Amino acid sequence: MQRVREQVQVPEQLHSGAGRVKSVTVAVLDTGIAYHPDLVGRLLAFSDFVEGRNFPYDDNGHGTHVCGIVCGSGELSGGRFRGMAPETKLVVGKVLDRQGEGSCDSMQEALEWVLRVKNRYGIRVLNISVGIGDLKERYKEQMLRKSLELLWDHNILVVCAAGNTGPEDGSISEMASSRKVLTVGCHDGRYCKNDPGRCETYSGRGRRYDVTR
Template identity: 30%
Template sequence: MPLIEAFSLPMLKKPLSNFLPGSIWSEEDSLLHVHGMVFKSTAREKGIPWGVQEIKAPQAWSLTTGHRIKVGVIDTGVDFSHPDLRYSLARGINLLNRAALPHDDNGHGTHIAGTIAAANQLRGMIGVAPRSIIYPVKAFDNNGSAFVSDIVLGIEWCVRNRVDVINMSFGMKTRSKSLLNAVNNAYNAGIIIIASSGNDGKRKSIDYPARYPQTIAVGATNRLRRVAPFSNRGHYIDIYAPGDKILSSWLRGKYNEMSGTSMATSHVSGAIALLLAHRPGLSPGEIKSILKRSMLPLRGTKTPRVTGELDVLRMLQAVDR
């Protein structure tokens, strides 16, 4: 069972100011890694995956399908030929090769995009917000690694292109001033940033950028509605969502089962797209508040009022009250 997030190449680190003209920060250009673990390939998936069912997204589709909400997915790119994503993709940008489309050469980004916005009811699977639009931003290479400088450029691109939500299914252990600055700029532009907490099973620490208060930090649950063993947890987590053995789209039109806080994050991004299509104009702070007061208490937790699992119906009811 290969761990994508644990794989890194000996890439050269340089001061970040060398990459970002005019940057006031002087720090090493650190590496980040995606928060997903590959389990097994599946030839075909039909219908609604268990995670989408668990958060009660299908019961909300009579009210909202995320119509025209722009979700920036900063990741490994996307499979533009996948039949379940064909009508859910904008052109996006490839930060590793500006002359090319952000084609996925890893699979992680395609998996994230499928959970958020897959829309192939008759022959394939359906994501949380099937009428939202994915804006793929390829910042990660085929090993699931990216430099902070490319993440910063990706966030800036999302701000310029006025996306509504940014999905960040990746992380690193160290603080970065340049990444915080980019997150702040997006937050101040009214963009909701959803970030995965990490797969280290820690109780008192989570990865950056999820640890920044301007993001919505996501932990992962399993089918039993308990915190998945691999998921980081604790008071830094804002919300939990399904992240264990999640089946979604993959390269070459296929499907793959993955686990990780990455997968949980994509469920939350899709739910926020549903919410914004239903109630446009909500600020990032308002949305975090709505999530926290509408989450469903987890099983097996001693502090049910502190943390809980995403529930789309409860979320929509909370905003309508």
């Protein structure tokens, strides 16, 4: 988390004294969320679209990691390793199983859930650090895009991962290809600059000349 804070240059004054920003609620669709001291008091709601369980859990770990980047308090590190916005609250939907695999149907159901509960929990941001490959059922990809764009139209900032099928032009994950989505690729920066397996070598990318004028 500290590496991410340094890369995006999060001002320290945002989390201290008079400079503290007002908290918002972020919805996270991923592998779930597990108990962690840095996330105590953050979770407002949880829904499981994989196994249908009624209690929060994460049998993979990726979702908890993402939640920590969003709003970990840094409790275990004396405040050093904390998230981007420690005052943020969470609404978490489990859409991926222990292997990090999921279905378009589960994702679609989760997106509809976020839309239903957005006013109840004050959701302002939706994070989906999930990429999908090429599907045989193209209409399901189109349905997901329409749902994401509907959330955007309802004043929710939708943030999607670019996916890991790059670095060729036009390799962005289908869910992240809409113009109503904030697409985020991977950049290791100075931390892995000499690593041949650094994420810039496989992060999804857009079409070089596909820009809106």
